[in-house]
Amino acid sequence: MSTAEPGEGVPDASGAGELRQAVEEVLLGGGRLRTRRDIAERSGVGAERTAQIWRALGFPMVDDDARVFTDADVDALRAGERLIEAGLITAESETMMARALGHHLSRLAEWQVHTLWAWVNRNPGGPVDKAELAGHAAALLPEMELLQRHVWRRHLAAYAGQVLAEAEEGASGPGKGPREHGPGGAAGAGAELLQEGAGVRDRAVGFTDMVGYTRMTRGLDSTELARVLDRFESLTGDVVAEGRGRVVKTIGDEVLFVCETASAAAGIALELAARVHAEQELPRVRTGLAHGAVLSRFGDVYGAPVNIAARLTAVARPGTVLVDTAFAGELAGAAAYQLKVLRPVSVRGYSRLRPVLLRPARPGG
Numbered sequence: 001m002s003t004a005e006p007g008e009g010v011p012d013a014s015g016a017g018e019l020r021q022a023v024e025e026v027l028l029g030g031g032r033l034r035t036r037r038d039i040a041e042r043s044g045v046g047a048e049r050t051a052q053i054w055r056a057l058g059f060p061m062v063d064d065d066a067r068v069f070t071d072a073d074v075d076a077l078r079a080g081e082r083l084i085e086a087g088l089i090t091a092e093s094e095t096m097m098a099r100a101l102g103h104h105l106s107r108l109a110e111w112q113v114h115t116l117w118a119w120v121n122r123n124p125g126g127p128v129d130k131a132e133l134a135g136h137a138a139a140l141l142p143e144m145e146l147l148q149r150h151v152w153r154r155h156l157a158a159y160a161g162q163v164l165a166e167a168e169e170g171a172s173g174p175g176k177g178p179r180e181h182g183p184g185g186a187a188g189a190g191a192e193l194l195q196e197g198a199g200v201r202d203r204a205v206g207f208t209d210m211v212g213y214t215r216m217t218r219g220l221d222s223t224e225l226a227r228v229l230d231r232f233e234s235l236t237g238d239v240v241a242e243g244r245g246r247v248v249k250t251i252g253d254e255v256l257f258v259c260e261t262a263s264a265a266a267g268i269a270l271e272l273a274a275r276v277h278a279e280q281e282l283p284r285v286r287t288g289l290a291h292g293a294v295l296s297r298f299g300d301v302y303g304a305p306v307n308i309a310a311r312l313t314a315v316a317r318p319g320t321v322l323v324d325t326a327f328a329g330e331l332a333g334a335a336a337y338q339l340k341v342l343r344p345v346s347v348r349g350y351s352r353l354r355p356v357l358l359r360p361a362r363p364g365g
Contacts, residue, residue, distance in 0.1 A: 019133065019134075022133075022134040023133060023134055023137050026134055026137045026138045026141065027137060027141065028070050028072060029070065029071075029072050030070050030071055030072065031070065032067055032068045032069060032070055033067060033069075033070065033071070034067060034068075034069035034070060034071070034073065034074070035064060035065050035066060035067055035068075035069065036050060036051070036062070036063075036064045036065075036066075036069065037064055037065075038069065039069045039073050039074050039077060042074045043074045043077035043078050043081070044078070044081065045077045045078075045080075045081060047064065049091070050077060052095055053077070053080070053094070053095060053098050056095045056096075056098035056099040056102060057098050057099070057101070057102035058099075058102035058103065058106055059102075080094050080098075096298055097298065099298075100298035100299055104299065108148075112144060116133075116136065116137070116140070119136075120132070120133050120136070199295075199296050200293055200294070200295050200296075200303075201293070201294060201296070202291065202292060202293055202294070203258050203259065203260060203291070203292075203294040203301075203305070204258065204259040204260070204261060204262045204264065204265035204266075204289060204290070204291045204305075204327065204330070205256070205257075205258050205265075205289065205290050205291070205294060205301065205303075205305040205306050205308075205309045206245075206256070206257045206258070206259070206265050206268065206269055206287055206288070206289045206309055207254060207255075207256055207287065207288045207309045207310045207312075207313040208236060208254065208255050208257075208269065208272055208285050208286070208287040208313070209253050209254040209255075209285065209286060209313055210232060210253040210254075210282065210283045210284075210285055211283050211284050211285065211286055211318040212283050212284075212318075213252070213253035213283065216228075216283055227281070228281060228282065229252075229253075231279070231281060231282060232253070232255075232282060233250055233255070235272075235275055235276065235279070235282070236250075236255045236257075236272060239268055239271050239272050239275060240255075240257045240268055242271075243259065243264050243265075243267050243268035243271065244259065244260070244264050245257045245258060245259040245264060245265065245268050246258050246259075248299070248300060248301055249300070254313075256301070256306070256309075258294065258301055261330070262289070262291050262323075262327050262330035262331055263330070263331065263334060263336075265289050265291075265327075266289065266321070266323070266327075266331060266336075266337055266358055267336075269287040269289055269321040269358065270321060270358070270359075270360050272285055272287060273285060273286075273287065273319050273320070273321060277319060283318075284318040284319045285318075285319070286313055286316035286317065286318055286319065286320055286321070286322075287313060287316065287320075287321045287322070288308070288309040288310060288311065288312025288313035288314070288316055288321075288322050288323075289309055289312070289321065289322070289323040289324070289327050289358070290304075290305035290306070290308035290309040290312065290323065290324040290326065290327055291305060291323075291324065291326045291327040291329075291330050292304055292305040292308075292326050293305070294306065305324075305326075307349060308324050308350070308353065309324075311347040311348065311349065311350060311353060312324065312353070312355055314347065315345050315347060315355065316355075320357065321357070321358040321359075322342075322355040322356065322357060322358065323339075323355070323356045323358050324353070324354070324355070324356065325341075325354055325356060327356070328341075328356040328358075331358075335361060336360065336361055337358060337359065337360060337361055338358070338359040338360070338361050338362070339356050339357070339358060339359075340356065340357040340359070341354065341356050341357075342354070342355045342356065342357055
């Protein structure tokens with residue numbers, strides 16, 4: 001669905017309004033011709049429901065009589081209704097799905113627009129050619145959509161393969177398939193959770209952050225800071241992918257990742273510490289790891305292991321990896337690692353959290 005901008009309809013003597021309209025028509029596939037009442041009537045979705053979805057997508061509310069919507073907005077609402085009719089989602093989960101899509105895609109859109117704008121303004125001081133900008137937007141939009149669709153389908157295939165493999169193995173134990181919920185098991189409440197975009201399973205969770213990041217940023221300009229963040233995200237993303245984990249999100253100087261096994265997460269954490277140590281422009285990192293039941297919901301993760309991993313990261317020393325006792329138990333007997341139980345610590349939410357120091361095994365040890 002399209003978005004309304006402050007001051008829409010106000011004449012712009014500089015011509016910026018005309019430029020914005022031209023680019024919008026390319027991106028939205030047409031002009032803003034419909035009011036909220038129009039799209040409610042055409043889609044068959046109530047006005048109150050359309051407003052709810054609109055807010056969930058992250059867009060500001062507009063007056064019912066404001067012509068800010070397009071025919072593509074009508075098509076999107078109809079598509080959501082078809083998914084509900086098919087039983088794939090519910091009206092409630094449609095709102096949650098819209099919120100997740102809006103959150104993730106808004107970040108992608110912001111980056112793409114800034115990239116295009118920087119390219120158009122590659123000659124400082126020169127005027128922006130309206131026709132050139134609209135032309136590039138029209139030419140590049142299909143390419144961006146092709147790339148996004150391809151990556152999305154690759155991830156769909158990867159997750160579908162994982163779920164189908166687990167179904168074939170009949171996996172329902174810890175670290176394997178979804179946890180059972182009540183007498184219905186995976187076919188009961190567990191299946192309902194999965195249908196609503198959520199599932200509970202035993203996983204390893206890791207938090208990694210850069211030590212001294214705040215102090216370091218005080219002496220960096222925006223270009224240098226962007227370079228550091230790009231390098232950090234690139235390095236952590238590569239290491240997590242190589243270790244068969246998944247980056248859930250990055251938050252400034254932190255990265256949150258999950259793995260199916262504690263062994264995979266341990267390998268990732270130790271490799272991150274080693275690679276960052278060899279980097280000249282990055283400060284050292286520290287990592288906290290925990291293992292247990294994790295709720296996956298619309299791309300994010302929740303549960304005690306997530307909180308514990310974050311608390312362990314906060315008390316870890318630079319260049320070290322701390323794990324909780326449950327995680328250490330998963331590594332019991334693994335020759336590749338050394339584990340040293342440390343004194344309990346008091347952290348937010350946990351009065352006696354016992355960290356375990358994780359190290360790679362010494363050669364020949």
